[in-house]
Amino acid sequence: MPLSPASDLTLPGDAALRAAIDAWQDGLARERRMAPNTVEAYARDLRQFLVHLDGRQGTPTIAGLVALKPRDVRGFMAARRADGVGGRSLMRGLAGVRSFARHLEREGHSSVAALGAVRSPKVERRLPRPLPVPAARAITTADLRAGEDRAPWILARDAAVLALLYGAGLRISEALGLTRRDAPVPGVDAVTVRGKGDKARMVPILPVVAQAVADYLAACPHDLTPEGPLFVGAKGGVLSPRVIQYAVASLRGALGLPASATPHALRHSFATHLLARRGELRAIQELLGHASLSTTQLYTQIDAARLMSAFDAAHPRAARRASP
Template structure:
């Protein structure tokens, strides 16, 4: 077998059996490709026989290239998965798993923006777009992130069959897990306005959000539009499209939403992922206290 054959099988396994996103599949296949480049043989047995020392050497080489802790942790996770898959293919699934601890990561808190800033960001993105329909498109995408808590990949995965939006929307998130999210009138109106202006009629089997030439809209184009609007509004670099989802969660929690409901709305597999927003809200309360308390102002 060639390296290309191994990588094709690995990528297909990730997409079909593990239901990883296209972005994750590309990243994990790239990690496996770097590992295979250093092997003298191209077969599952050669990969299956690798041990912790081999993975440690691979990570050390990547460190020399300048990757940080987060990237190293992701690379190790990808390599462990690749090695486990290789052992299954080589009939060595019962072998002792590789035990190699990744770098310790400091988990930072999400940085939400205010409700006014979230709406202003969507409006300014629309105002500065090259064409009115593109402005309507970007505004609709951003309101789906802030108004419904969608991930940007989830918003861009909507197709023509999803419109017109109703009061709720079935969203397929990470791991193929489906959830139902409520859709506010402002979000429904924004999506309808975009659909009415889009030069390409909506089709059930094609992406709802189109690029300037009619192809699927990329995340990068939305991120660039937000970066431009962020400068106009004087917002920090943390005001990204994903920050709108964080803001959705933080503002709901601050308004009294319970963690279990929030977990369902966000599509988190574990409540641990949702609990981080309790720290965000506490941090916001402390900041308010420090700016308002007479003793803190002395």
């Protein structure tokens, strides 16, 4: 997806600032290898900040950004809060602005000290919401959708994608990024995927997952080229993640699952169910491609919460404590 240059956006700022923004966006995409959607999100966050400054101080400039005071940044945060923006979104927005400020400093401009003087809003980390084991298994087979008015190969395709999310812990972008040449079919024990930051990792493939991919390939009516995508849409083009999201929404209704049952919840389920079976945390971190162990450790909190729930439900003293 091509990036929109700053000159094409309704973006306040002089010519020098816009040129700096274009160079920053290009660096995020080319040097840091951020996904186009992430680059666009950072650019939107910066735009919101500049629009705020434009309404209070006039046309933003690089010199104006360098001269900002902490109260200017706090004023932006207060305005966003007043618009109903939550702490998590506000923290991400500041990350985009700070990224641009670092770019300016690397290019020889002074630092935007005001951004470093203001603390990011505190945000509680959300616990992943995994699916129960029976539901996760049901979602990754084509049987539950057999009555739908859909071509059998499409049902097999969706089941194969979902099997990779639950059986291998892939992100949906990683599953849809696989090529036909790298298809994890029976006889293939592992597959290399590229995750965030274009980092490669090797993921083991279970026989049941490999068979799901093989079933899809056997049914697929399109001629898949070795370097082309493994999973294709109805007309043979690139498969949109939204198609898989719609498929899960249909299955969610059939199984009576909450709205939190999404394709990404299958990846959460992969980690949680491994941990429940005494999977080693470092190994799970490598399988998921987490840069930090602290991200993987969120799953230990889920396990602890489940243990406490079982304690409260079953322990005699807990039962008496709950009685009036």
